Amino acid sequence: MFKGLESYGSDELLAKLKGKNPFFICTIATTATARIPNISGAGLNSELMEYTPAGDVELIVHGEVRCCDVPPQTTMDGTSTPTPAMITKAVLELTNASYLVANAGSLIKPDVPYIQINEKHGEDIRTGKAVKNPKKIFENSKLIAQNLSKNNDYLVIGESIPAGTTTALGVLTALGYDADFKVSGSTPKNPHNLKKDVVMEGIANANLKNHIQDNNEDNNEVNSENKNNKIDPFKAVEALGDPMIPTVSGMVMGSKVPVILAGGTQMTAVCAFIKAIDSKFDFSNICIATTKFVAKDPTSDIFNIAKQIGKINIHVVNPYFEKSSIQGLKNYIKGYVKEGVGAGGAMLMALLLGYSIDNIREKIEEICK
Amino acid sequence: MFKGLESYGSDELLAKLKGKNPFFICTIATTATARIPNISGAGLNSELMEYTPAGDVELIVHGEVRCCDVPPQTTMDGTSTPTPAMITKAVLELTNASYLVANAGSLIKPDVPYIQINEKHGEDIRTGKAVKNPKKIFENSKLIAQNLSKNNDYLVIGESIPAGTTTALGVLTALGYDADFKVSGSTPKNPHNLKKDVVMEGIANANLKNHIQDNNEDNNEVNSENKNNKIDPFKAVEALGDPMIPTVSGMVMGSKVPVILAGGTQMTAVCAFIKAIDSKFDFSNICIATTKFVAKDPTSDIFNIAKQIGKINIHVVNPYFEKSSIQGLKNYIKGYVKEGVGAGGAMLMALLLGYSIDNIREKIEEICK
Numbered sequence: 251m252f253k254g255l256e257s258y259g260s261d262e263l264l265a266k267l268k269g270k271n272p273f274f275i276c277t278i279a280t281t282a283t284a285r286i287p288n289i290s291g292a293g294l295n296s297e298l299m300e301y302t303p304a305g306d307v308e309l310i311v312h313g314e315v316r317c318c319d320v321p322p323q324t325t326m327d328g329t330s331t332p333t334p335a336m337i338t339k340a341v342l343e344l345t346n347a348s349y350l351v352a353n354a355g356s357l358i359k360p361d362v363p364y365i366q367i368n369e370k371h372g373e374d375i376r377t378g379k380a381v382k383n384p385k386k387i388f389e390n391s392k393l394i395a396q397n398l399s400k401n402n403d404y405l406v407i408g409e410s411i412p413a414g415t416t417t418a419l420g421v422l423t424a425l426g427y428d429a430d431f432k433v434s435g436s437t438p439k440n441p442h443n444l445k446k447d448v449v450m451e452g453i454a455n456a457n458l459k460n461h462i463q464d465n466n467e468d469n470n471e472v473n474s475e476n477k478n479n480k481i482d483p484f485k486a487v488e489a490l491g492d493p494m495i496p497t498v499s500g501m502v503m504g505s506k507v508p509v510i511l512a513g514g515t516q517m518t519a520v521c522a523f524i525k526a527i528d529s530k531f532d533f534s535n536i537c538i539a540t541t542k543f544v545a546k547d548p549t550s551d552i553f554n555i556a557k558q559i560g561k562i563n564i565h566v567v568n569p570y571f572e573k574s575s576i577q578g579l580k581n582y583i584k585g586y587v588k589e590g591v592g593a594g595g596a597m598l599m600a601l602l603l604g605y606s607i608d609n610i611r612e613k614i615e616e617i618c619k
Numbered sequence: 620m621f622k623g624l625e626s627y628g629s630d631e632l633l634a635k636l637k638g639k640n641p642f643f644i645c646t647i648a649t650t651a652t653a654r655i656p657n658i659s660g661a662g663l664n665s666e667l668m669e670y671t672p673a674g675d676v677e678l679i680v681h682g683e684v685r686c687c688d689v690p691p692q693t694t695m696d697g698t699s700t701p702t703p704a705m706i707t708k709a710v711l712e713l714t715n716a717s718y719l720v721a722n723a724g725s726l727i728k729p730d731v732p733y734i735q736i737n738e739k740h741g742e743d744i745r746t747g748k749a750v751k752n753p754k755k756i757f758e759n760s761k762l763i764a765q766n767l768s769k770n771n772d773y774l775v776i777g778e779s780i781p782a783g784t785t786t787a788l789g790v791l792t793a794l795g796y797d798a799d800f801k802v803s804g805s806t807p808k809n810p811h812n813l814k815k816d817v818v819m820e821g822i823a824n825a826n827l828k829n830h831i832q833d834n835n836e837d838n839n840e841v842n843s844e845n846k847n848n849k850i851d852p853f854k855a856v857e858a859l860g861d862p863m864i865p866t867v868s869g870m871v872m873g874s875k876v877p878v879i880l881a882g883g884t885q886m887t888a889v890c891a892f893i894k895a896i897d898s899k900f901d902f903s904n905i906c907i908a909t910t911k912f913v914a915k916d917p918t919s920d921i922f923n924i925a926k927q928i929g930k931i932n933i934h935v936v937n938p939y940f941e942k943s944s945i946q947g948l949k950n951y952i953k954g955y956v957k958e959g960v961g962a963g964g965a966m967l968m969a970l971l972l973g974y975s976i977d978n979i980r981e982k983i984e985e986i987c988k
Contacts, residue, residue, distance in 0.1 A: 348770060
C-alpha cells in the first residue's frame with residue numbers, strides 16, 4: 251500500500267483509514283519487574299529504568315526530559331541509541347495529529363498533563379501479585395476510549411513500559427499460549443531464559459503452576475478458543491501482567507472506532523487478553539502496527555504468537571534507517587531498541603495521513619539532531 | 620433561538636454551533652477557602668465541602684458518589700437540593716455527548732478516570748498565597764485543549780469548585796474590576812460581606828493593597844483596557860485565585876474551536892484573566908452559558924461584571940423547574956444552588972443538539988428520581 255510498509259494479513263482496514271482523522275494515545279506504566287538486572291534495555295541502568303516512560307512522554311511534549319537528568323535510551327557499549335520516543339515525537343510534529351498521554355500506572359509521574367487511568371505502578375511479577383485491581387483499570391480505560399473515540403476516526407495506541415515483554419510473556423503464558431522464546435526485547439541478545447525464569451517464579455508464587463502445566467499439555471491438542479477459557483484474564487494480569495495490558499485492552503474494547511495497536515509482541519498480550527474476555531471479539535477492526543526491527547527480529551516471533559490468538563493483521567513499517575546519517579538510528583538495525591512509545595504505529599499513522607517514509611525518516615533525523 | 624434560552628448580546632456563534640459536535644469538559648478543583656464557615660452552600664457542611672467536586676463527577680460517571688457517604692448537595696433547612704451535577708448528568712445521558720473530567724487541583728481525587736492538569740489544590744485566599752504555579756497549570760491546560768479540540772467542533776467547559784465565587788471575586792478585584800456585591804453564590808442569602816472581607820484579607824497578606832486601591836480610584840476614569848495591564852494575571856491568581864481559573868483559561872486559549880464557558884460569575888473571572896493575558900482577545904468566538912437562576916439572581920450581577928471586561932455574549936437557559944414535580948428542583952427557583960458543574964452550558968449544548976427544554980427537564984427529573 252505504501253513504500254516502507256509490509257502487511258501480514260489483510261490491509262482492508264488500512265484502506266478505510268487512509269486520510270482519516272486519528273487520535274494518538276501514548277500509555278505509560280512501570281513495574282518493579284524492570285528492576286531485575288539485565289531484563290530490559292529501556293534505560294541506562296536498572297535504577298533509571300522506571301524513569302523511562304515519564305522521560306519518553308516529557309520528550310514528546312516538551313522536547314526535553316524533566317523527571318531526571320538522563321534521557322531515556324537503550325544501553326549500549328559505546329554509542330547510545332535514541333529512545334523510540336524520538337520517532338513518535340517526529341511523527342506527531344510532522345502530522346500535527348492530536349494526542350494525549352495516558353498514565354496506566356507509572357511510579358514516576360511525568361511532568362506533562364495526562365489522562366489518569368490508574369495511580370499504582372505494577373509490582374515484580376516474581377511475587378505472583380503484579381497488578382492491583384486490573385478490572386478497574388480496564389473499566390476506567392474503556393470509559394476514556396468511549397469518550398475520546400466518538401469524534402475521531404481511529405485511535406492509535408502506543409506504550410512505554412520497561413520489561414513489558416516479560417510481563418507480556420507472563421500474561422500470554424497464564425492464558426495458555428506458547429510464547430517462550432517468542433517475545434521481543436530491547437537488546438540484541440534477548441534474555442529469554444531470564445524472562446522465562448521470572449515468569450515461572452511468578453506462576454509458582456501465584457499458585458498457577460498446575461493450571462499452566464495443564465494448558466501446556468493441551469497445546470498440541472486443543473485450539474486457542476478452549477485454552478482462553480481456562481483462566482480469568484483479570485486473574486492472569488493480576489498475577490503476572492502489567493497495568494498497560496488492561497489499559498490498552500480497555501481502550502480497544504471501549505472504542506467506537508478502529509484501533510491501531512502500536513507496539514510489538516506486547517500487543518499480542520493485549521490481543522490475548524481481549525480474546526479471553528470476549529472469545530467472539532472481531533479482530534478485523536483492529537490491527538497491530540510495529541517496526542521492521544521487531545518483525546525481522548531473529549530472537550522473537552510476533553507472527554507465531556498472533557496466529558495462536560486469531561486472525562490478527564500485522565503491519566510492519568521500515569523507516570530505512572540504513573539510509574540515515576545518524577549512528578544511533580543505525581543501532582536499531584543491529585537489534586537495539588526495536589520498538590516502543592508507539593513508534594511503529596505512529597509511522598503507520600503518518601503513512602496513512604499521506605507522508606512518505608522518506609519524509610518521516612528525515613523528520614526523525616531532524617528531531618534527533 | 621430556542622424555547623428556554625435568552626441571549627444577551629449576539630447569538631451568531633450559537634447559530635454556527637447548532638447541530639455540531641461538542642466535547643464537554645468538567646473541571647474540578649478545591650481550595651481551603653471553602654472551609655471558611657458560611658462562605659459556600661456547595662456541600663452539606665464545611666467539612667464535606669471538599670468532597671463535592673469529586674462527588675459531583677462520580678455522580679456523572681457512575682451514577683453514585685464513591686468518595687464519601689453523603690451526596691453533594693446544597694444545604695437547606697428541611698429539604699435538600701440536588702447538586703447541579705444531576706442536570707449535567709441528565710444532559711450527557713440524553714445527548715450521548717463526549718466528555719471528560721479534568722482535575723485542576725482537587726484535594727479529594729474522584730474515583731473516575733480524569734485528565735490530570737494539576738495535582739495541588741488551592742489554599743485559603745486569606746493567606747494571599749492561593750495557587751502554586753498558575754502559569755504551569757495554564758500551559759498544561761492549553762496543551763490538553765489543543766489536542767482535544769482538533770477533531771471536535773466546540774468545547775463546553777464547566778466547573779465544580781466550592782467557594783469559587785469568592786476566589787473569582789479575588790481575581791476580579793486584583794485585576795481591577797468592581798465585582799463587590801456582584802458575584803453569585805449557592806445560597807439565597809449571598810454572604811457578600813464575608814466574601815469581601817476574605818478577599819481584602821488576602822489582598823493585605825499578598826501586599827497588593829496599594830495596588831488594588833489605585834485600581835479602585837481609577838474605576839471612574841479609565842477604561843478596562845488600562846486597568847487590565849496593571850497586575851500580572853498569574854500573580855493575581857497566585858495570590859487570590861483558584862486552580863480552576865488558569866485551567867479553564869488555558870483551555871480557552873489553547874482551543875482551536877469555539878468554547879462555551881458553562882458557569883456563572885466565576886466564568887467572568889476566567890474572561891478577565893484571559894483579557895489580562897491578551898488584551899486583544901476575540902471574545903466573539905467564546906460565550907458564557909448559565910442558568911436563569913444566576914441571571915435573575917437579585918444578589919449578583921453577571922452582566923455588569925461581563926460588561927466591564929468586554930463584549931462577552933451571555934446565554935441564559937431556563938429549565939422551567941416550576942413545572943417540575945420534584946421539590947428539590949423547585950429550590951433552585953428559591954435561590955439555592957443556581958448553577959455549577961457546567962449545568963447551564965450543558966443544557967445549552969443539549970438545545971444546540973436539537974433537544975427541547977422540556978425533553979431536558981424531563982430527563983433531569985428522571986435522573987433525580
